[in-house]
Amino acid sequence: MSVIYVLLxxxxxxxxxxxxxFVVSVRQGQYDDAYTPSVRMLFExxxxxxxxxxxxxxxSQTE
Amino acid sequence: MESSKCYHCxxxxxxxxxxxxxxxxxxxxxxxxxEIFSTNGLEYYYDLEAAAGTTPDFKPHKFxxxxxxxxxxxxxxxxxxxxxxxxxxxxxxxxxxxxxxxxNLNRLHPAVKSSQVDFPQKRIRVxxxxxxxxxxxxxxxxxxxxxxxxxxxxxxxxxxxKVDRSLIYKLGVAGFAFGNVMLLSFPEYFEVExxxxxxxxxxxxxxxxxxxxxxxxxxxxxxxxxAYKGLRSKLLNIDVPIALGILALFFRSTVDIVFDLGSGxxxxxxxxxxxxxxxxxxxxxxxxxxxxxxxxxSYFPIAVTRLQDSGQEENIEIFKVKSGDRLIIRNQEIxxxxxxxxxxxxEIDYSFVTGESQAIAKQPGDxxxxxxxxxxxxxxxxxxxxxxxxxxxxxxxxxVFSKNKVSGFQTITDAIGRRFTIAVLSIAVIAAxxxxxxxxxxxxxxxxxxxxxxxxxxIALAAPxxxxxxxxxxxxxxxxxxxxxxxxxxxxxxxxxxxxxxxxTTSNESSITYEGMELYPEEAALLKTTLRASNHPxxxxxxxxxxxxxxxxxxxxxxxxxxxxEGKAKDQSxxxxxxxxxxxxxxxxxxxxxxxxxxxxxxxxxxxxxNNYRKGLPDLFKTLKTKASLYILSGDNDGERRxxxxxxxxxxxxxxxxxxxxxxxxxxKLQESGKVMMVGDGLNDAGALAQSDVGVAVAENVNVFxxxxxxxLDGKVITRLSRFxxxxxxxxxxxxxxxxxxxxxxxxxxxxxxxxQLEPVIAAILMPLSSISxxxxxxxxxxxVARRLTQTIQNES
Numbered sequence: 001m002s003v004i005y006v007l008l009x010x011x012x013x014x015x016x017x018x019x020x021x022f023v024v025s026v027r028q029g030q031y032d033d034a035y036t037p038s039v040r041m042l043f044e045x046x047x048x049x050x051x052x053x054x055x056x057x058x059x060s061q062t063e
Numbered sequence: 064m065e066s067s068k069c070y071h072c073x074x075x076x077x078x079x080x081x082x083x084x085x086x087x088x089x090x091x092x093x094x095x096x097x098e099i100f101s102t103n104g105l106e107y108y109y110d111l112e113a114a115a116g117t118t119p120d121f122k123p124h125k126f127x128x129x130x131x132x133x134x135x136x137x138x139x140x141x142x143x144x145x146x147x148x149x150x151x152x153x154x155x156x157x158x159x160x161x162x163x164x165x166x167n168l169n170r171l172h173p174a175v176k177s178s179q180v181d182f183p184q185k186r187i188r189v190x191x192x193x194x195x196x197x198x199x200x201x202x203x204x205x206x207x208x209x210x211x212x213x214x215x216x217x218x219x220x221x222x223x224x225k226v227d228r229s230l231i232y233k234l235g236v237a238g239f240a241f242g243n244v245m246l247l248s249f250p251e252y253f254e255v256e257x258x259x260x261x262x263x264x265x266x267x268x269x270x271x272x273x274x275x276x277x278x279x280x281x282x283x284x285x286x287x288x289x290a291y292k293g294l295r296s297k298l299l300n301i302d303v304p305i306a307l308g309i310l311a312l313f314f315r316s317t318v319d320i321v322f323d324l325g326s327g328x329x330x331x332x333x334x335x336x337x338x339x340x341x342x343x344x345x346x347x348x349x350x351x352x353x354x355x356x357x358x359x360x361s362y363f364p365i366a367v368t369r370l371q372d373s374g375q376e377e378n379i380e381i382f383k384v385k386s387g388d389r390l391i392i393r394n395q396e397i398x399x400x401x402x403x404x405x406x407x408x409x410e411i412d413y414s415f416v417t418g419e420s421q422a423i424a425k426q427p428g429d430x431x432x433x434x435x436x437x438x439x440x441x442x443x444x445x446x447x448x449x450x451x452x453x454x455x456x457x458x459x460x461x462x463v464f465s466k467n468k469v470s471g472f473q474t475i476t477d478a479i480g481r482r483f484t485i486a487v488l489s490i491a492v493i494a495a496x497x498x499x500x501x502x503x504x505x506x507x508x509x510x511x512x513x514x515x516x517x518x519x520x521x522i523a524l525a526a527p528x529x530x531x532x533x534x535x536x537x538x539x540x541x542x543x544x545x546x547x548x549x550x551x552x553x554x555x556x557x558x559x560x561x562x563x564x565x566x567x568t569t570s571n572e573s574s575i576t577y578e579g580m581e582l583y584p585e586e587a588a589l590l591k592t593t594l595r596a597s598n599h600p601x602x603x604x605x606x607x608x609x610x611x612x613x614x615x616x617x618x619x620x621x622x623x624x625x626x627x628x629e630g631k632a633k634d635q636s637x638x639x640x641x642x643x644x645x646x647x648x649x650x651x652x653x654x655x656x657x658x659x660x661x662x663x664x665x666x667x668x669x670x671x672x673x674n675n676y677r678k679g680l681p682d683l684f685k686t687l688k689t690k691a692s693l694y695i696l697s698g699d700n701d702g703e704r705r706x707x708x709x710x711x712x713x714x715x716x717x718x719x720x721x722x723x724x725x726x727x728x729x730x731x732k733l734q735e736s737g738k739v740m741m742v743g744d745g746l747n748d749a750g751a752l753a754q755s756d757v758g759v760a761v762a763e764n765v766n767v768f769x770x771x772x773x774x775x776l777d778g779k780v781i782t783r784l785s786r787f788x789x790x791x792x793x794x795x796x797x798x799x800x801x802x803x804x805x806x807x808x809x810x811x812x813x814x815x816x817x818x819x820q821l822e823p824v825i826a827a828i829l830m831p832l833s834s835i836s837x838x839x840x841x842x843x844x845x846x847x848v849a850r851r852l853t854q855t856i857q858n859e860s
Contacts, residue, residue: 004263008270012243019239026231036182039159040166 073114103170115160117209128366128378129199151212156185233282240274241333248330268320271329301480308518315511331826338834346527388446400446401453407442411435476526487517494817512821516812521805521833529841536849541777549773553791557737563697565744579668586662593630679782686785726751797844808833
């Protein structure tokens, strides 16, 4: 058994793993909206935590 | 504080500005949204994009129908174990601030578990717990922060639409195989006699075979299906030579490796299919937030308030309305069925139907047609028909709405494909017969080689890339096309038909002129004061344009519905209204809406409301008339005929008093002598838009509503219509040039094929080279052509 078979097997199985990952991601709908995630990733934790806790009781107003 | 722009929505603040938290707001509504955001730690909304918000325009009873569990169930995507998922369309979504605040909805209410925005479709998917929250509360919350969802009949009972992702899968399969086959075939390109290769080439070749199997069987199946369909209807479309090429590639390669004749053309095979699919993918660009298939359903409400015999109100689904039901229509609600007005002061805005923006006053006993929008107070009506039998909705029963415009149209690619297939087959046969006589062992080789090298990959790519690119350019300049096929049909337009109201005129503003004796200052002041007291839409628009006067106290004010107003102050009296009401002999002029004035029992004059024509129309018609014959079809009477003739002193034929069906038939008749483009806006043009070869819907706001059509044109850029037509024609020119270019590549390839020297490596170089150069050529050419257009647009403005 030549080493080339081992190498071929490895390279093809790696390729197939990536291909399966691609199919799974399409199936989950990750390719349906290609725009929003590009904006979403730029948001960080801008939420001001203290102020929201301080104003927790105010939440009922917004219902 | 120097700026007088509202911190929330960016509108200019007049003297009604509200100061709060060291910021300035144009109204209480905007201030309230700011308060909600700031108390919940969402101020970042304003850091992302300045003044991104909108003034909430919220009416308390608007969503009462969401109390009906049956309706709610139809809207929900998922509803189990205290969890509900709903997918709502919010037209206001327009920037990153919107995405951010809507995805942080759980800050505003803890019952919201997650929310996700789909920006291109302007939709939000919200997941919430039902124990302490309902769909109605969620919708009200969204409306209060200025993101009011539109819930229309279209959403009703719509099952989760199955997204067709097969093209992405196919592209993935082809790309995956293409890459791997390329790697595996690389060694044999160069050193054929090498010891290592000799030993392992069988393994490499069968691996390539294995990789290309799913490509031929799965990724390429559309081409086989299309070719088969074409042949069955005796049409030689472009997919016939493509399918032939694919088959020839696959079987020739298989035979090659079985009998050890060569390495086969698996690299070319997978590459070809990959490139073809990329072209298809590029062409598939769609404007997800626009819908070209809309009918009345997308703007009719889901539910309506019915008055029970006992006098109780209940919300029922619109399809359950029967003839004889008594319904309550509130301010800003759409009338869902043809009905008779029983009680109340109706002001019906038919702008969705006709494009006419001036509201029409109706009295009890009058008939109302479905599609009108009530302005003003609450009215009670009696339904005379069911929803599907109403005047307007019946139009959708016409067969033009189920007709497919694409199927009857031969695209430029298919037209070429026909001649191409015949040429390729005859060359293959001639070359094969020559070799049969000269050297029979090579005949089969030559025959398949011709089919392989002549596979019109580059030709098949020329149209998708040119048209796809052009479509994006159109979109940038305010014309949104349904698909690339529309562009091809546009290039062949011989007749352009315009609707008048709402298309040539703009509903945003109408000009008001005064004709008659000048009013004394006291009279003018009294006029303004009297108008202020009235809620009639005409009074409101008149009030807006009159100069500021001191507001007096009225001693007496009477309003007679459908007739006019009377105001008295001190010793002055004024009557405003219809000619009859103010007591003038003047012949009523039906061509335009007018409001007559008399002061102290003497007739003074009248205010005439005229539709404003869009700017630049004469120029548009001047350039268009050299390209196509022009018609104007209007549902109104011919009162504007003279004004139109003055505005457009060209050979334009005008027809008035056209009903929706008349317009449809008119277009049908015109089509006997060439392709027709219909430019319209209201629901009453829907039939004509569907019948025409290219239906263009003109919209003031492309997000709001437009009837089913092939293209949506922003009302502000209607003057660019002739340029768009010009561009469509140019695109066809570009496609023809790229056909020539790809033909050159084919000729080079044919030389190798016919002389029997086609090596896999030549095919592998020639095929991608021709495809890539075609893509580059079309991209550059479309951009150059489009740049000329943009320069003329910039020069104008």
